[in-house]
Amino acid sequence: MVESTGGEPGDGAAEVLDRPLPDGVRRRVVQIVSDGFGGLTVGELPAQLRQYARFAPNRRAKFAGNAMAAALETDPLFRQRIGEKFRETQPELSGALDSGSPPPAADPLDVAAAAYVLRPTGWVKLVTAAGEEAQRADAERADEESRAELERLRAELDRAREHTRAETERLRTELDAAKKEADSLHRKLRAALSDVKRGEAALRKLHGEVEVVRTETHAQVSAAESESRRLKARLGEAEAALEATRRAAREGRSVEDMRVRLLLDTVLDAAQGLRRELALPPVSVRPAETVDAVEPGRMTPKDIAARALSENDPAILDQLLALPQAHLVVDGYNVTKTGYPQMPLEKQRLRLLGQLSQLAAQTGAEVTCVFDGAELAAPVLLAPPRGVRVLFSKPGVTADELIRQLVRAEPPGRPVIVASTDREVADGIAKAGARPVASAVLLKRLS
Numbered sequence: 001m002v003e004s005t006g007g008e009p010g011d012g013a014a015e016v017l018d019r020p021l022p023d024g025v026r027r028r029v030v031q032i033v034s035d036g037f038g039g040l041t042v043g044e045l046p047a048q049l050r051q052y053a054r055f056a057p058n059r060r061a062k063f064a065g066n067a068m069a070a071a072l073e074t075d076p077l078f079r080q081r082i083g084e085k086f087r088e089t090q091p092e093l094s095g096a097l098d099s100g101s102p103p104p105a106a107d108p109l110d111v112a113a114a115a116y117v118l119r120p121t122g123w124v125k126l127v128t129a130a131g132e133e134a135q136r137a138d139a140e141r142a143d144e145e146s147r148a149e150l151e152r153l154r155a156e157l158d159r160a161r162e163h164t165r166a167e168t169e170r171l172r173t174e175l176d177a178a179k180k181e182a183d184s185l186h187r188k189l190r191a192a193l194s195d196v197k198r199g200e201a202a203l204r205k206l207h208g209e210v211e212v213v214r215t216e217t218h219a220q221v222s223a224a225e226s227e228s229r230r231l232k233a234r235l236g237e238a239e240a241a242l243e244a245t246r247r248a249a250r251e252g253r254s255v256e257d258m259r260v261r262l263l264l265d266t267v268l269d270a271a272q273g274l275r276r277e278l279a280l281p282p283v284s285v286r287p288a289e290t291v292d293a294v295e296p297g298r299m300t301p302k303d304i305a306a307r308a309l310s311e312n313d314p315a316i317l318d319q320l321l322a323l324p325q326a327h328l329v330v331d332g333y334n335v336t337k338t339g340y341p342q343m344p345l346e347k348q349r350l351r352l353l354g355q356l357s358q359l360a361a362q363t364g365a366e367v368t369c370v371f372d373g374a375e376l377a378a379p380v381l382l383a384p385p386r387g388v389r390v391l392f393s394k395p396g397v398t399a400d401e402l403i404r405q406l407v408r409a410e411p412p413g414r415p416v417i418v419a420s421t422d423r424e425v426a427d428g429i430a431k432a433g434a435r436p437v438a439s440a441v442l443l444k445r446l447s
Contacts, residue, residue, distance in 0.1 A: 028113030036085030360387030
């Protein structure tokens with residue numbers, strides 16, 4: 001700060017502050033200037049401060065603090081006007097400073113800031129003392145904070161040490177448990193390896209035994225084949241001998257006849273022994289049964305073709321439903337919208353279910369009717385008719401998919417008939433083994 005000029009003789013204008021204004025005192029000085037700023041006219045303000053005349057006090061102190069402090073230091077008239085405004089708002093403190101005895105209970109920073117503005121005798125000492133007091137308070141506060149921080153750090157260090165000890169003990173316990181478990185696993189692993197080795201040895205032994213049995217079997221089969229060939233050769237010889245015996249018998253040679261009879265008996269006994277050894281089954285098929293022909297009472301392909309029914313003949317449906325354990329699955333809306341689409345959905349359902357109930361009573365077949373649940377605004381309240389199972393598809397599942405699920409649920413070989421005009425449904429259930437029937441065929445049969 002520079003030496004102040006102006007003022008009346010005998011006041012503190014000649015005193016000089018030989019150090020920077022303390023921060024706390026400077027902030028109070030700027031606040032005093034900002035408070036008194038609003039009571040001055042634009043003409044009473046220094047030129048550099050007139051642009052802040054319309055600012056609010058807090059905003060003025062924020063943006064014009066440096067300019068106001070500089071004007072207060074260099075412009076004695078502006079400082080005098082600010083001092084007069086301060087005397088009006090703080091008469092007691094101003095009077096105490098003029099008398100040279102500031103109030104003991106007053107904040108040293110407020111006293112120093114007021115002394116800096118009013119410049120009474122000894123104001124430099126008041127500002128210096130306030131700065132030293134502020135520094136001392138800051139030092140004490142910093143020391144107190146340092147001690148508190150040190151205590152906090154010591155407490156954290158103690159907690160960290162305790163936590164480290166506990167964690168170390170826990171880890172040591174876990175390590176011991178892990179070592180015990182690892183030892184147990186090693187023992188189990190060694191036992192398992194030993195079992196595997198024993199199993200591999202047993203498997204090799206079994207393979208050897210199987211190979212021996214296979215070799216013995218091959219040898220027995222070869223021996224049986226050799227014996228069969230030998231017996232066939234002996235049989236041929238016996239047949240030749242028999243023929244010779246017959247010729248000799250015709251020629252009346254009784255000795256040769258006896259020899260041939262003896263040889264024939266030998267061959268027959270050998271053939272019977274071979275049959276018992278080979279366990280040959282009795283002959284159930286005769287050569288005449290292998291010839292392809294039409295037996296009396298059976299239909300020829302021509303007769304079957306003459307009796308074939310059209311795909312649109314309702315009699316086909318009757319023949320299918322007459323099969324044992326037949327199951328008829330009906331694509332509900334596909335049938336109703338084919339037969340009577342002008343009716344409301346509720347009446348379509350009731351009409352179809354009534355007709356299906358009559359069909360189930362007539363044929364005795366299992367009947368399931370599937371409707372698409374996506375077209376329902378609310379759950380359908382209806383009592384299924386006797387003999388008919390009524391199903392609605394769940395949200396996100398079409399009736400076509402529900403029909404395919406029903407077909408896949410049936411065991412292979414059971415006759416399942418699906419009534420639907422949807423080609424995709426027909427192709428899908430046909431691959432699963434079901435029999436598709438057009439909706440028009442079912443409608444003809446129901447009517």
